[in-house]
Amino acid sequence: MARKVTYLAGIEGAERELTVEVHDLDADPWPLGAKLKYVGTEVPRLDGVAKVTGVAQFTQDVNLDKMAYAGEVIAPHAHAVVKSIDASAARAMPGVLAVRTSEGKRVTYAGSSVAAVCATSREVLADALAAIRVEYDVQPHAVTVEEALKDEVRVSPRRSNDTAGGRGGAMRRGNPDAALESAEVKVEAEYRTAIQTHSALEPHGSVVSIDKEGNATVWASTQATSGFAGGRLLRALELPRGRVRVITEHMGGGFGAKFGAQSWDVLCAEFAKETGRPVKYLLTRRSEHLVGGNRPDSIQKLTLGGTKDGTFTVLAGETWGTSGNGRGGAGCANFMGYTLPSVRMLQHTVSTFTARGAAFRAPRHPQGFFALEGAIDAFAAKAGLDPLAVRMKNDPHPVRQIQWKIGAERIGWKRNHRKVAGSDKGPVKRGVGCAAGRWSQAGRGNWSVDLTIDSSGHVIVMNGAQDLGTGTRTLLAICVAEELGIPPATIDVRVGDTRYPPGPGSGGSTTAPSLGPAAREAGLRAREALAALLGVEWKTDSEKVTLEDGVFKGPGGKKATFQEACGLIPDEGLRVRGTRRRNYDGYNRETAGCQFAEVAVDTETGVITVERVVAVHDAGRLVNTMASRSQVNGGVIQGISFALYEERQLDENLGDMVNPTFDTYKIMGMADCPQIDVVLTTVVSGFNSIGMMGLGEPATVPTAGAIASAVYNAIGVQVRQLPMTPARVLAALEGRQQ
Amino acid sequence: MSKSDRRGVTRRALFKGAGLAAASGAVLKPLEALAKEEGASGPRVQGPGAVKATLEVNGAKQTLEVEPRTTLLQALRLPLDLTGAKPVCDRGQCGACTVLLDGEPVYSCTVLAVEAEGRKVTTCEGLGTPENLHAVQQAFVDHDGAQCGFCTPGMVVACAYAVAKHGKDLTEAQAREATAGNLCRCGTYPHVLKAAVAAAKEG
Structure with a gap:
């Protein structure tokens, strides 16, 4: 049934012969250097024409005969009990098909649904929702990590949950106490990242239609059609999987927050059953920001130690973050990628009265690498060593060793990296920096x-x-x-x-x-x-x-x-x-990547301009280099946005988000987009017959770290809190940073 | 305001009307009173029920029956079933609903359908069809200017306007400015710029 195949895998310059056992039906793996006609070329996407002409149908575009619209009244309080709901005016409106209210419900996050309406038109729906009066008994709450830690039992929905990198338990290896004791060079600092909302342009939601024979068709904006047609949706429809068809012809972005059916999809399904009409419900932008998922924030206290020649011996630290009222998920990948013989890491997910976090493109990683790379820069500065040389010295990955060299050449490291950080004359100072990234996904x-x-x-x-x-x-x-x-x-x-x-x-x-x-x-x-x-x-x-x-x-x-x-x-x-x-036994389980950034910092206004990013990435053997470049551009752009602009702002007194719109919650726009040089290194991963790996997540892992590193090089002081807003840059320059 | 005045709808009348419609069914009297207050020669009050509006969409005259509060974006998507322009922020912050109104780019979520009465609307669908792509659309395909595609129709319209305005000498900076009001979450910006400049060169 199986046969052995020996072939060349890896990357040119660090190739290796692999002998793998493949199933008889499997194709022979393509070796490094295989001459392929279409794989590895630039292929315009097949649905490009449909997308540029507006023909592509997204869930948001589905319009069906007799279709009704659903919507919800959401709570503006983080923690409250619904005292009473007066929906009589809404119920009396012509065109209102169904109304639901949740008297007595305990609300544990702002944005939580307390009443819902199904109506024949958007206009009637808007009028009916506006006519529902809700009275709340407001309870004490904590919506930030620091508030929650003050009095955990009283104001948090759950006790905090200790995790290491999201996996549970503390992370410990080697002999961290002795290594900290004996470290010749040791740096200690606290890094912080903010909560980032996914902000996909198409909101969450679905259209549910049940035909006369009782079969359901569900159009959903989902990252998992198969998963969507599962438990929660099937229970709501009271149908077996075989009678529920889920369609996602096109979907307007997910980034990790759109898997299974959620409460609003269940509502849509129940209303469809109740009214006998197709029902459409996609979240409003405000709800999307509030409850559509987010990347947990982080407070990361790290100590990095090593020898004078720049070899890391130990990383120790403790982190805190909130994933809302969910359990776990606020860990940080701040102990990965580099060789760290001894590690002691304790990570806490702190429960707060906010909506649940969700997986967000490379969960735990951008925040983890921002802190780790910051510690590495501080370490290199203290040891008097070149920060790129220190990274390369402690990097075990054969592919990233090659990538560091490519990136350094492209960014002009020798020429552009300031030997003395912040030494440019004049108010606008430039610098370059770099950071590593990793991921592991061979399918x-x-x-x-x-x-x-x-x-x-x-x-x-x-x-x-x-x-x-x-x-x-x-x-x-x-x-x-x-x-x-x-x-x-x-x-x-x-x-x-x-x-x-x-x-x-x-x-x-x-x-x-x-x-x-x-x-x-x-x-x-x-x-x-x-x-x-x-x-x-x-x-x-x-x-x-x-x-x-x-x-x-x-x-x-x-x-x-x-x-x-x-x-x-x-x-x-x-x-x-x-x-x-x-999967076969492959070349290297870790996907390698690194990015270099060049920035200009106006030290009078605190404004950071990212001028150029060089992104060097591996995704195994690339199948479509054009789409791969787009993926890397996207990772870099989201990374810059995370580094410089995005922050969910909560009012601590009300517990509600104060910036749930695109003019107050800033995502990066065209005007801020730097030149991005994408370099894709082909690595035959060996794990499958093509040698592929995934690329979506790794492309966004190093970006924030690389930009922070460049800012440090430009101004000579680290900005240790994301987003690096002008106010935080100025505070860092004035030594007012926490 | 000048454009609104020309169409006989004032912002004030609209807001009063919309607010009242939400609050109760008894809306006619106050609106009539408002009309009187504005004077016989003052602006025409429309609604709150459905009213007729005739506009030229992608070259074809369309008569709609819409509530005055209906935005141009909503009207295009339903009843006209032109779902290219997308609702994303619904308040003029993201550009996904960009269309041309008398040749000028507008956020169709901030224009009322009744304000477009008698005017020419061009949507992404009107620029070109799958069989006969506009140069900008072709360039978006060739340079991978779309990823998920949700911002794409708005981006395409914004770029088409820039190409029409600046001709074959369109610079990257001009393309950047033309699309500065169009948000994309996937990160298509570099390829959109490439596509716009390439389309301009194609003429």
Whole structure:
């Protein structure tokens, strides 16, 4: 059943021969340097035309006959009991189909639903929601970590939950106490990051339609069609999975906050059942900021110790963050990436009266690396060493060793890194900095991709997974195209529908490496099927039929184009399935990356301008270099936004968010976007037949750290709190930082 | 205000009308009184029920029956079923609903449908079709100017306006300025700039 394959993997300059055991049905892994026609090229996304012409249908765009609209009254208090609700005026309005109220409900976060309406139009819905009167008995609350820690029992919904990096328990390795004692160089500092909301442009929500036979169709803005068609939604609909179809043709951004059905989707389903009409409910922007998920904040106290020559020996620290009224999730990946022989880390997730945090692109990482890289810069300064040299000295990853050199060259480290930080003359000071990133995702799951071809040569590739804008459709086409020898643009890919074979939820950069190998195998199976048809036609063994440069060849100079071969397919068409099996033993479990930033800091106004970012990343073998560049651009841009602009502001007295709009909650705009040089290093990961890894998360891990490092180089003082607003920059310059 | 006055709707009348509609059903009297107060020669009061508005959308005359509070964005999406322009912030902060009104870019969530009476509206769908793409749309495809695609229709319209305004000499700085009011969360900005400049060169 299995065979051994030996082939070259890794990266040029640090390649290694791997011997892996592959399943008999698996394709041979493509080695480093394999000549591929479509994989690894620039392929415009297949749904680009639909997106630029407004034809692409998102959940927000679904309009159905007799469709009703749902909405909610949300609590403006962090902690309160609903005393009374007067919904009589709303109930009496023509066009109001259903009203729900939650008298007596204990509200534990601002934005919590206390009443809901289903109405025949948006206008009636707005009037009805506005006519509902709610009285609250307001209770004491804590909405920030520091407030919650003051009197945990009284004002927190739950006791704090100690975690190390989100996994639970404290992290300890080596002999941290002795190492701290003996460290020749030791730095200690506190770093802080703010709560960041996901701010996907399409809000959470769904449209639920139940047909006359009782089958439900649900359009959802989700990162997991298969997961969405699960527990909570099925219970609300009182239907088995097989009678619920979830469609996510296109979705307007998720970034980790859109997996299973949530309370508003359940409401939508229940209203659809109750009213007998299709019901649509997508959150308002305010609710999206309040309850649509967020990246927990952090207070990270770190001590980094090592020897005078710049070798790290120990990292010790304690962190606090809040993930709202949820448990866990506020850990920080501040002890990863570098060689740290001794570690002692205690991480606390502090419960507060705010809505729950959610996974957000590389959970725990941007905040963790911001602090760790800050400590490394401080360490290098104290030891009198070049901060890049210190990083390279303690970096165990063979790929990142190569990447540091590429990035340093591109940013002009030797020329642009100030030997004396803050030494520029004049009020505007420049500097460069760098930071590492890591991730680990080679795909998982035994997912299948179905493929049909008809006698006209029309190829359809199907999987239920959604395309978040990462380019999943196009990626599947490329993997199939490589095996069939036809251009990816000629392949019709259908995704985002539970009628197709189930696909993974798109979290943790898992979709591409989970589905790519299955698509490749579907292409291979189709090629074999065509070869079999040609074998019969040419009266030869199908194994003697080969495909070279898009042309099938057989003994005796027989030739057939793809089109001609498809002509042999019976009218009913041909259907094959490709399946992904277990991962092989790969080259390196860690995805490497590093970024360099060049900034200008106006020391009179405190304004930081990011002028250039060089982002060097590995995602295994790249399938579509164009979409990969877009992914890295996105990671960098979100990273800059996290570093400089984004902060959920809560009113401590009211416990409500004071900036739930895009003019008060700032995300990076076009005007602030720097030049971004993306360098993608091809690494054959070895974990699957293509050698792929995921790229979504790793691209945003180093950014905040690199910018903070550059700011330090520019002004000679660390800004240790994100976002690095002008006020915080000025405070740091004046030595007023905490 | 001048444009509103021309269409016979004042901001004040609109706000009063909308507020009253939300509060109770008895809205006619105060609005009539308001009309009187403004004087016979004053602005025409519309609503609060549905009123007719005729606009030219992507080259075709469309007569709508909408409540005066209905924004142009809402009217385009339903009943007109032009869902390219997207509701994201609903208050002129993100640009996802950008359309051209008499050739000028506007946030359609901050324009009332009745304000567009008699005017020309061009949406992303009106610039080009899948079979016949506008140069900007083609350049967005070629340079990967879209990721999730939710901000894309607004970006495309903003870039098309910049290309029309500056012609083939459109600079990156001008493209940046033209799209400075369009937020994107996926990070398409660098590719959008590339696409805009490339489209301008194509003419």
